[in-house]
Amino acid sequence: MSLRFHFQTKLSSPLLALALLLFLVLSACHEAPPHDELLVFAAISLKDVLNELSAAFEAQHPGSKVVFNYGASGQLAQQVLQGADADVFVSAASKQIDQLSAKNLIQKNQAHSCATNRLVVIAQEAKPKQLSDLLQLGKIAMGDPKSVPAGDYARQALEHAGVYDNLSSSSKLVFAENARQILTYVEGGDVDAGLVYNTDALLARKSRICFVVPQSFTKPMNYEIVVLENSRHKRLSEDFVRLITGPVGQRSFAKRGFGS
Amino acid sequence: MVSSALNVNIQAKIGSFEIDVSFALDSEIVSLIGPSGSGKSSILNCIAGLRRPDTGTIICGDSLFFDSEKNVSVPPQKRSCAYVLQNLALFPHMDVAQNICFGIEKLPLAIREKRLAELLALVKLEGLERRKISQLSGGQLQRVALARALAPQPKVLLLDEPFSALDSELRAELGQELLSLQEQLAIPVLLVTHSKAEAMRLSKTAIQLQEGRVKSIGSALELGKEPAAFHNQSQSVRFSW
Amino acid sequence: MNDIAFSVSLSLWVAAISTLFVAIIGSAMGYLLARTRFPGHTLLDALCTLPLVLPPTVVGFYLLAVFGHSGFMGQILYKLTGWSLVFTWQAAVIAAFVISLPLMVKTSRAAFETVDRGLESVSLTLGKSEWETLLKVTLPLASRGLLAGVALSFTRAIGEFGATLMLAGNIPGKTQTIPLLIFQATQSGENNVVFALVIIMSLFTLSVLLLINKWGARW
Numbered sequence: 001m002s003l004r005f006h007f008q009t010k011l012s013s014p015l016l017a018l019a020l021l022l023f024l025v026l027s028a029c030h031e032a033p034p035h036d037e038l039l040v041f042a043a044i045s046l047k048d049v050l051n052e053l054s055a056a057f058e059a060q061h062p063g064s065k066v067v068f069n070y071g072a073s074g075q076l077a078q079q080v081l082q083g084a085d086a087d088v089f090v091s092a093a094s095k096q097i098d099q100l101s102a103k104n105l106i107q108k109n110q111a112h113s114c115a116t117n118r119l120v121v122i123a124q125e126a127k128p129k130q131l132s133d134l135l136q137l138g139k140i141a142m143g144d145p146k147s148v149p150a151g152d153y154a155r156q157a158l159e160h161a162g163v164y165d166n167l168s169s170s171s172k173l174v175f176a177e178n179a180r181q182i183l184t185y186v187e188g189g190d191v192d193a194g195l196v197y198n199t200d201a202l203l204a205r206k207s208r209i210c211f212v213v214p215q216s217f218t219k220p221m222n223y224e225i226v227v228l229e230n231s232r233h234k235r236l237s238e239d240f241v242r243l244i245t246g247p248v249g250q251r252s253f254a255k256r257g258f259g260s
Numbered sequence: 261m262v263s264s265a266l267n268v269n270i271q272a273k274i275g276s277f278e279i280d281v282s283f284a285l286d287s288e289i290v291s292l293i294g295p296s297g298s299g300k301s302s303i304l305n306c307i308a309g310l311r312r313p314d315t316g317t318i319i320c321g322d323s324l325f326f327d328s329e330k331n332v333s334v335p336p337q338k339r340s341c342a343y344v345l346q347n348l349a350l351f352p353h354m355d356v357a358q359n360i361c362f363g364i365e366k367l368p369l370a371i372r373e374k375r376l377a378e379l380l381a382l383v384k385l386e387g388l389e390r391r392k393i394s395q396l397s398g399g400q401l402q403r404v405a406l407a408r409a410l411a412p413q414p415k416v417l418l419l420d421e422p423f424s425a426l427d428s429e430l431r432a433e434l435g436q437e438l439l440s441l442q443e444q445l446a447i448p449v450l451l452v453t454h455s456k457a458e459a460m461r462l463s464k465t466a467i468q469l470q471e472g473r474v475k476s477i478g479s480a481l482e483l484g485k486e487p488a489a490f491h492n493q494s495q496s497v498r499f500s501w
Numbered sequence: 502m503n504d505i506a507f508s509v510s511l512s513l514w515v516a517a518i519s520t521l522f523v524a525i526i527g528s529a530m531g532y533l534l535a536r537t538r539f540p541g542h543t544l545l546d547a548l549c550t551l552p553l554v555l556p557p558t559v560v561g562f563y564l565l566a567v568f569g570h571s572g573f574m575g576q577i578l579y580k581l582t583g584w585s586l587v588f589t590w591q592a593a594v595i596a597a598f599v600i601s602l603p604l605m606v607k608t609s610r611a612a613f614e615t616v617d618r619g620l621e622s623v624s625l626t627l628g629k630s631e632w633e634t635l636l637k638v639t640l641p642l643a644s645r646g647l648l649a650g651v652a653l654s655f656t657r658a659i660g661e662f663g664a665t666l667m668l669a670g671n672i673p674g675k676t677q678t679i680p681l682l683i684f685q686a687t688q689s690g691e692n693n694v695v696f697a698l699v700i701i702m703s704l705f706t707l708s709v710l711l712l713i714n715k716w717g718a719r720w
Contacts, residue, residue, distance in 0.1 A: 072688065074689055075687075077690075146688065174671075175671045175673075189570030190565070190570045190585070190587040309625075310622050310625065335625075337626075337628045337629065341626060343623065345622070349617060351620060353641050362629075362637075412628060
């Protein structure tokens with residue numbers, strides 16, 4: 001028995017090594033990266049508008065390519081803090097900007113506001129007219145305040161209306177990781193209402209916007225864009241920021257329901 | 261007319277293969293001999309109740325095992341039929357005593373112990389009750405398998421190439437023991453073998469099987485006289501003379 | 502600290518219950534697939550493997566579609582009991598069950614296939630019923646593999662994240678299992694919480710595996 005095993009390993013290890021080598025070589029043989037590749041970390045609520053703008057940017061700067069890493073701003077900030085090689089960071093809240101600034105990964109005064117958003121309450125069947133009406137409903141879906149800016153804004157709004165502690169202690173709040181999840185819960189009837197960005201609510205198919213949360217209930221919902229200090233494409237990144245904050249960018253944002 | 265101890269008359273279609281046999285045994289050892297693939301094991305399976313023939317009857321003494329016309333098919337548990345498989349199929353997770361008593365667990369303790377002692381004496385395995393199966397030699401394994409099969413005092417014993425894994429000395433020894441066993445127990449024993457020498461040694465009657473059908477039933481001694489009739493091109497190497 | 506304590510006890514509870522069901526149902530299905538042939542056999546095998554192949558989040562979406570408020574199971578449940586499964590600890594059990602079932606089915610099927618069928622046949626001829634044969638012959642001989650399957654399923658259940666997140670939600674104090682808390686703490690930079698949980702989970706899983714190995718070796 002042991003003899004046979006020995007023979008098999010003798011034959012199979014060079015074969016295995018060859019296969020591994022082949023695999024490594026092939027995977028390295030992808031298309032050589034274009035001369036200038038920008039890695040942009042951006043809040044996921046900006047996906048559609050940024051994709052559109054990156055096409056315009058690449059047209060303006062031939063040979064360049066913009067690659068996005070979309071996610072919850074909190075998660076993205078963590079990735080940058082852990083050493084991710086991003087060039088540009090677009091956050092949905094200033095909290096993450098502060099976090100990066102504290103570690104000198106960005107200069108706070110270099111951050112520009114590029115868009116604003118509003119918080120809305122959506123529902124399928126329920127008809128709340130203001131935040132305190134939410135107390136009458138069953139479960140409410142919102143972003144996780146600890147990591148999703150939209151969730152943090154929602155918490156601020158609910159606290160301002162004096163209902164957050166009540167809802168939280170009666171376990172009515174369902175924390176979701178992203179807007180898609182909130183929409184799924186609302187449209188499936190698993191929660192009675194949800195708090196999402198206005199721009200996300202516009203994507204909903206089966207639920208309606210019940211009301212817009214007053215601006216004063218929360219800190220300003222500014223999206224901030226900043227170039228990272230360790231970026232290896234500083235000039236290009238700054239050009240990108242200029243496009244986003246300039247008239248072309250602002251038009252695109254407005255088209256999709258963002259404020260200026 | 262003397263009613264035989266085991267009367268088999270069955271037809272079965274197994275895949276592309278058809279079995280159609282009819283034979284009877286008295287209280288004796290009868291060999292069922294034939295090239296591999298001729299359906300020997302399937303016939304044993306039918307008698308034991310592990311496979312259901314398409315048509316026919318199987319009668320053991322005054323018990324009806326199977327009758328296709330009356331739609332009777334007694335499950336293997338209720339047929340008093342002992343079956344020793346070619347690979348013995350001893351339970352590896354039980355010791356010798358547990359293996360032997362497996363079929364008589366429901367009997368009262370006193371009777372069980374008595375029967376165990378008798379069987380161990382019968383197959384010459386006294387003192388080995390607590391041995392693990394993995395610690396036994398080929399001949400000992402054979403004896404345990406036999407003892408286990410005989411514990412429930414069956415009315416018929418089926419053996420599928422019981423001695424094929426043993427060397428010639430052990431074969432001879434166990435063969436002798438089988439003969440004396442059968443005399444003591446006085447039950448029909450159907451012995452499947454592909455060895456003509458063994459058939460001639462252990463049985464008076466031999467049923468020759470070919471492609472699922474009985475080629476001939478006759479004296480075992482006849483086997484030694486017809487070498488040519490038994491040649492199967494691809495299998496000739498297998499027959500021991 | 503409260504969050505940590507709750508998620509640890511919830512995770513243990515959820516994993517224990519789901520593994521109990523997985524052990525019974527999974528080994529039964531493994532037995533069925535190993536011992537019988539019927540039309541749809543291959544389909545059943547494929548269905549059992551599906552949750553293993555799909556990303557857990559996708560499985561979560563499917564579960565939501567079935568057990569959610571608009572799903573057919575969810576509606577039946579609601580009509581019968583007025584109760585909703587989504588966002589409850591029971592939902593976490595269901596998610597863990599569905600995700601870890603394939604592991605048990607595959608392992609137990611392999612375990613049963615190694616049991617010599619001749620042993621089962623002989624048992625029948627010796628007077629044992631099919632059930633007695635299963636209990637006295639098949640199960641003891643397959644026990645090693647079955648135990649390995651249970652261990653595998655348990656550890657998979659305790660680490661379940663994607664499907665749990667969708668169906669049970671991330672509700673601190675109610676459905677927040679260890680993986681959900683780790684994820685949340687990672688996202689918000691609470692590294693000490695993450696550290697503590699990772700240690701707890703590793704130690705616990707290790708000791709469970711060691712225990713099962715020891716127990717299995719005894720047989």
